[in-house]
Amino acid sequence: MIMEEQDKNNEIIGRRALLKKSIAAGTGIGASLAGASVLAQQKPEKLITEIQDWNRYLGEGVDARPYGRPSQFEADTIRRDVAWLTADPKASVNFTPLHKIEGIITPSGLCFERHHGGIAEIDPGDHRFMINGLVDTPLVFTMEDLARFPKENQVYFLECAANTGMEWRGAQLNGCQFTHGMVHNVMYTGVKLKHLLDEAGLKTNAKWLLPEGADPSHMTRSIPMEKALEDCLVATHMNGEALRPEQGYPLRLVVPGWEGNMWVKWLRRIEVGDKPWHHREETSKYTDLLEDGSARRFTWVMEVKSVITNPSPQAPINHGRGQLSLSGLAWSGQGKIKRVDVSIDGGRNWTTARLDGPSLSKSVHRFYYDFNWDGREMFLQSRAIDEFGNVQPTKDQLRAARGVNSIYHNNSIQTWHVRNDGSIENVEIS
Numbered sequence: 069m070i071m072e073e074q075d076k077n078n079e080i081i082g083r084r085a086l087l088k089k090s091i092a093a094g095t096g097i098g099a100s101l102a103g104a105s106v107l108a109q110q111k112p113e114k115l116i117t118e119i120q121d122w123n124r125y126l127g128e129g130v131d132a133r134p135y136g137r138p139s140q141f142e143a144d145t146i147r148r149d150v151a152w153l154t155a156d157p158k159a160s161v162n163f164t165p166l167h168k169i170e171g172i173i174t175p176s177g178l179c180f181e182r183h184h185g186g187i188a189e190i191d192p193g194d195h196r197f198m199i200n201g202l203v204d205t206p207l208v209f210t211m212e213d214l215a216r217f218p219k220e221n222q223v224y225f226l227e228c229a230a231n232t233g234m235e236w237r238g239a240q241l242n243g244c245q246f247t248h249g250m251v252h253n254v255m256y257t258g259v260k261l262k263h264l265l266d267e268a269g270l271k272t273n274a275k276w277l278l279p280e281g282a283d284p285s286h287m288t289r290s291i292p293m294e295k296a297l298e299d300c301l302v303a304t305h306m307n308g309e310a311l312r313p314e315q316g317y318p319l320r321l322v323v324p325g326w327e328g329n330m331w332v333k334w335l336r337r338i339e340v341g342d343k344p345w346h347h348r349e350e351t352s353k354y355t356d357l358l359e360d361g362s363a364r365r366f367t368w369v370m371e372v373k374s375v376i377t378n379p380s381p382q383a384p385i386n387h388g389r390g391q392l393s394l395s396g397l398a399w400s401g402q403g404k405i406k407r408v409d410v411s412i413d414g415g416r417n418w419t420t421a422r423l424d425g426p427s428l429s430k431s432v433h434r435f436y437y438d439f440n441w442d443g444r445e446m447f448l449q450s451r452a453i454d455e456f457g458n459v460q461p462t463k464d465q466l467r468a469a470r471g472v473n474s475i476y477h478n479n480s481i482q483t484w485h486v487r488n489d490g491s492i493e494n495v496e497i498s
């Protein structure tokens with residue numbers, strides 16, 4: 069049978085002809101030849117033979133884009149929301165287009181947003197950050213005061229505890245942007261919270277902190293002192309530039325590896341106390357109701373998790389059978405990712421994927437699995453293991469432990485059903 073495949077420029081090329089050519093050339097790659105067509109086989113077409121406009125006329129000058137923006141042809145690479153999820157966009161969420169990005173750093177303009185009271189627009193000259201409560205000297209900092217402290221740069225993921233929350237009871241949203249897109253991974257520049265607490269001087273009974281946001285939601289969360297002194301940052305910059313307004317400009321708390329809700333944006337105050345406050349966001353919300361009616365609370369760490377981003381429902385296989393570059397992301401709130409396994413048959417057989425790019429603690433890791441797709445349907449899964457041996461659970465394992473009442477902390481294995489034609493759907497197998 070002569071397989072025909074369509075190349076990028078809409079030219080039909082006989083696969084048999086391609087095979088002959090590659091054998092003659094001694095490449096021996098045979099059926100895995102993909103992603104390119106042999107020049108000698110190309111019909112003359114104007115994209116190759118004629119000079120195009122962009123190759124002929126002068127382009128825009130350096131005055132056209134004082135602040136850069138993506139190519140007009142990338143208009144589809146945007147955050148998206150799910151209309152029925154929330155009643156009002158000011159207390160809502162949109163999602164990172166994970167299927168459209170590469171590497172490990174999330175571009176600032178694509179980081180998902182979660183606001184409980186809209187975006188506070190704050191002039192940094194008017195912003196004040198306070199530390200009060202169980203300290204020797206209550207302090208007020210201007211942004212200029214903060215800029216005098218020693219800085220550090222760290223790459224961390226932020227995952228909302230509700231990420232993948234809509235999938236607890238069954239497969240629901242069709243795309244990794246919607247099932248897993250409440251995560252972003254950026255480089256923060258900031259001051260260690262420890263330096264600022266030292267400046268105020270902690271009393272001996274100082275055991276907990278209550279950071280508070282300057283937005284209308286007055287976001288507050290109780291944070292144990294050990295975590296604050298270990299690795300929390302008060303950040304002013306992300307990916308090298310000032311925080312974006314939607315990410316908490318001019319100041320945000322960074323709580324590495326812990327649920328996103330604790331990363332208070334538009335940070336205006338930290339109260340120091342001797343016990344947790346049990347505010348709304350840690351009692352009625354961000355607490356996991358179990359089957360027996362009891363609740364897991366203070367579930368801060370985001371456990372080991374991964375997802376295949378390409379191919380996925382929004383990024384189907386358009387190139388037909390043959391060589392395929394599968395890609396995905398893995399992360400753990402405990403530390404680094406040690407290994408990611410990939411299955412194409414719904415978890416019966418597993419192959420170790422290739423980790424690529426920097427491996428940083430509490431940051432996302434990029435993985436790839438390069439293989440030859442024979443055109444048969446697949447059930448794609450990925451399973452991450454972190455440096456402490458924590459293994460990402462199956463959905464059944466997670467439900468056996470936690471039931472189906474929760475929306476928070478779903479770190480279970482995701483399945484994508486790939487049909488013969490390359491289209492893909494979010495499914496569940498047990």
Ligand code: MTE
Nearest residue numbers: 180181182183184228281287328329332333
């Ligand atoms: N901080 C304030 N002040 N107000 C908020 O609404 N949302 C929280 C947290 N910090 C929030 C906040 C939640 S639930 C999450 S998941 C993260 O911010 C989202 O951060 P992002 O918008 O940078 O993605």
Ligand code: CO
Nearest residue numbers: 228229328329
């Ligand atoms: Co959240």
